[in-house]
Amino acid sequence: MKKKSTVAVVRVESDNITAGFARLMDLIGGMDALVVPFHEVMIKPNWATDRDYTTGAVTHPSVIIECIKHVQKSGAAKIYVGDSSFVGKSTEGAIEKSGLRMIKSKRVKTIDFKKSEYVHVGIPNALRYRRLGLPKEIMQSQIIINIPVMKTHDCLPVTLGLKNMKGVLSDKDKRRFHSWGLEEGIIDVNRIVLPDLTIIDGLIGMEGDGPLYGTPANAKLLIASFDPLAAEVAAINAMGFDHEAMAYIQMAYEAGFGEKHISKIDMVGDDLDSVKRMFKSSYYNGKTFHDGKIRVYDTRACSACRSVLNGYVREAAGALKEKDIGLTFLAGDLSGNGNQMDGATIGIGKCLYEHRQECTCYVPGCPPKKRNIKAAVEQLIDDK
Ligand code: SF4
Numbered sequence: 001m002k003k004k005s006t007v008a009v010v011r012v013e014s015d016n017i018t019a020g021f022a023r024l025m026d027l028i029g030g031m032d033a034l035v036v037p038f039h040e041v042m043i044k045p046n047w048a049t050d051r052d053y054t055t056g057a058v059t060h061p062s063v064i065i066e067c068i069k070h071v072q073k074s075g076a077a078k079i080y081v082g083d084s085s086f087v088g089k090s091t092e093g094a095i096e097k098s099g100l101r102m103i104k105s106k107r108v109k110t111i112d113f114k115k116s117e118y119v120h121v122g123i124p125n126a127l128r129y130r131r132l133g134l135p136k137e138i139m140q141s142q143i144i145i146n147i148p149v150m151k152t153h154d155c156l157p158v159t160l161g162l163k164n165m166k167g168v169l170s171d172k173d174k175r176r177f178h179s180w181g182l183e184e185g186i187i188d189v190n191r192i193v194l195p196d197l198t199i200i201d202g203l204i205g206m207e208g209d210g211p212l213y214g215t216p217a218n219a220k221l222l223i224a225s226f227d228p229l230a231a232e233v234a235a236i237n238a239m240g241f242d243h244e245a246m247a248y249i250q251m252a253y254e255a256g257f258g259e260k261h262i263s264k265i266d267m268v269g270d271d272l273d274s275v276k277r278m279f280k281s282s283y284y285n286g287k288t289f290h291d292g293k294i295r296v297y298d299t300r301a302c303s304a305c306r307s308v309l310n311g312y313v314r315e316a317a318g319a320l321k322e323k324d325i326g327l328t329f330l331a332g333d334l335s336g337n338g339n340q341m342d343g344a345t346i347g348i349g350k351c352l353y354e355h356r357q358e359c360t361c362y363v364p365g366c367p368p369k370k371r372n373i374k375a376a377v378e379q380l381i382d383d384k
Contacts, residue, residue, distance in 0.1 A: 050093030082111030229258030301332030
């Protein structure tokens with residue numbers, strides 16, 4: 001009979017992270033169950049951006065440090081802690097903010113994958129990406145420990161362990177993910193770097209406008225499992241979402257990444273229902289800013305257009321408010337725009353090309369460049 005996957009759930013107060021982490025490890029059988037002396041171990045945190053961990057955007061440094069201590073105790077020969085921040089964000093800045101440079105040990109090394117040498121790997125049975133590049137340091141590690149943050153996401157609607165592995169990719173491959181299919185990409189990358197241990201950091205976590213601009217959720221949770229899918233499913237439920245409604249979970253199950261049925265998972269530690277905290281979700285079509293004066297409709301847009309558009313609107317919001325101008329931004333298709341074609345509309349992306357004449361101005365590209373959206377809006381304001 002197949003052994004049940006075990007998931008440990010531990011509620012942790014911020015002044016008791018060392019004891020909370022130790023309990024988490026005990027519940028799954030200890031780090032020794034995975035790491036043996038002479039192993040090279042890669043710890044993969046979430047260093048998506050160079051913001052402070054208190055925002056909930058990146059992995060809590062104390063969780064990384066506790067993990068390093070447990071891996072060291074198991075006798076690992078070398079410990080890498082590596083990631084590559086979002087395109088346009090500085091991994092070095094994220095490492096600096098994490099304070100991990102303070103660790104003075106010849107056996108521990110922080111890595112910015114943006115500077116790594118990449119090796120191309122073929123992906124058998126790929127859903128979309130038949131070849132992806134992996135950093136050399138990932139290739140030479142025998143063990144991968146994934147430490148994502150518990151966050152909401154504007155497309156998925158959560159980002160946890162499986163999505164966190166996207167951070168091993170080069171910026172070039174990351175860009176392809178957002179226009180070729182994020183969910184398929186998540187499955188394909190995990191086919192070649194499926195973590196041996198997943199530790200989900202929900203000590204703070206992020207709700208609302210995740211994965212970067214939401215608010216701290218203060219969920220006070222750590223979840224761990226050797227089964228990456230079981231850990232993911234437990235975390236999704238702890239956040240108050242339904243994992244059965246998420247396409248990538250079904251894809252991961254079909255790919256054989258682990259167990260998705262809660263009834264078949266051995267849940268240990270604190271009761272999942274008693275630690276559950278309903279996270280405010282991130283994505284909804286028709287986001288408004290400044291009392292509804294700025295509106296964003298992006299039905300069926302892929303994550304590339306969404307991230308460019310949301311990035312621009314956030315950066316420009318202050319300036320647009322000063323101008324006291326009403327604008328509607330459109331991306332994807334027009335099916336969910338609530339007939340907002342009246343007034344000044346800015347259509348972006350090749351998906352709206354056929355509707356360009358219906359927009360006040362149109363910005364081409366797939367995805368369009370943020371600077372071109374900025375220029376189009378400035379021109380529109382000048383012309384008023
Ligand atoms: S134009 Fe935007 S929504 Fe359309 S395919 Fe390109 S990136 Fe995706």
